[in-house]
Amino acid sequence: MDAAVQTRLQTALREVDKGLSILQQRSGKSGLDSTPALDILRKDYLGIISLIYSYTTRLWIALGKQPPTPSAAGPTLEELTKHTSSLYGCVLAFGATHGKAFSDEVEQGALGILQSMSALFREYSSAKNGGESMQMTASVHEACDKARNLSIDSREAVLKRWKVDSESLKDAIKEVYNLLDQDNEEDAEDGWDELVDADDMVDQSLSEQDRMVVKKVATVLEKLSAFRKHFQKTLLAGNSPLRLTPSTYDQYLEATQVEIPLIDEIVGCLDPPMEVEALKTHLMELSKSLEALLRTLETDPDTMTRTMESIKLDADPEGDPIGSRPRADISNLEAKIRDVVLTIQSI
Numbered sequence: 001m002d003a004a005v006q007t008r009l010q011t012a013l014r015e016v017d018k019g020l021s022i023l024q025q026r027s028g029k030s031g032l033d034s035t036p037a038l039d040i041l042r043k044d045y046l047g048i049i050s051l052i053y054s055y056t057t058r059l060w061i062a063l064g065k066q067p068p069t070p071s072a073a074g075p076t077l078e079e080l081t082k083h084t085s086s087l088y089g090c091v092l093a094f095g096a097t098h099g100k101a102f103s104d105e106v107e108q109g110a111l112g113i114l115q116s117m118s119a120l121f122r123e124y125s126s127a128k129n130g131g132e133s134m135q136m137t138a139s140v141h142e143a144c145d146k147a148r149n150l151s152i153d154s155r156e157a158v159l160k161r162w163k164v165d166s167e168s169l170k171d172a173i174k175e176v177y178n179l180l181d182q183d184n185e186e187d188a189e190d191g192w193d194e195l196v197d198a199d200d201m202v203d204q205s206l207s208e209q210d211r212m213v214v215k216k217v218a219t220v221l222e223k224l225s226a227f228r229k230h231f232q233k234t235l236l237a238g239n240s241p242l243r244l245t246p247s248t249y250d251q252y253l254e255a256t257q258v259e260i261p262l263i264d265e266i267v268g269c270l271d272p273p274m275e276v277e278a279l280k281t282h283l284m285e286l287s288k289s290l291e292a293l294l295r296t297l298e299t300d301p302d303t304m305t306r307t308m309e310s311i312k313l314d315a316d317p318e319g320d321p322i323g324s325r326p327r328a329d330i331s332n333l334e335a336k337i338r339d340v341v342l343t344i345q346s347i
Helices: 003-026 038-064 070-093 100-126 133-148 154-184 208-236 246-256 259-270 276-299 301-313 325-345
Strands: none
Touching: 003 070, 003 100, 038 070, 038 100, 038 133, 070 100, 100 133, 100 154, 100 246, 154 208, 154 246, 154 259, 208 246, 208 259, 208 276, 208 325, 246 276, 259 276, 276 325
């Protein structure tokens, strides 16, 4: 490879690795408190990604496609170096005012792009005749496409993660019912049992008491799933009458993040022989988590304020509210949480 091109390639690689280091050290932090408007930053971020997509294509045409044209690679690498700096600089501009969930989504998208660019530049530095540059360029494009599927705002960013967790909960419910179904099936007599020492055999069936516990856990998970659906419709859906601050959306997401790991532990305890004490511990932890969310719903000033604003939107010309559905929806959420907690306590 031409020495000048190799130098520019190494410069571009250093800039990518610098961006990776900065963003990885920043990961999980909320960013600045005062930042530009979200729509401006979002537009800039997506524009930079489009440029990186375009210039990595040009770079492959210059260096990956045979025969290569090194003279075209230099300016392209200069542009990629500049856009790399712009990318991580733009990510750093997203702050707490835009919401942690949204900023995390931006950050993860940028990290994916920079990681794939790092691999691509290293391939160009070491490979002959383009090497695997076509596949690695495609990886950059894939990372760009994924990052461009960016949420509109904090509400949508939280909604995406809420839906993922809700799907995990559905899988857990299926697993619990599968356990009950398997226990109902009679073991086929294939003659192999006669070859196994009775002392070495472990009873893998559920006792009647265990079956009752499993059924109650299934009920808990079903009710929790119903609550999550109602919560999503009331507070997170695009047509929800409530519009909360990014910090409030983040607060609700954070309050429920412990649920899925706990549910995985709970389901794992159900397999015979049932781990009763561990099951009780995890159920109590889930109950405490839901009670904390309940307190947040009951006392969060942003939810209460926005609820009243939504009610006013439904007022008649004289200003008298014609309904209190938003407040009723919040009350319904609170009732559903209490129902789940009471069901847990009955196990």
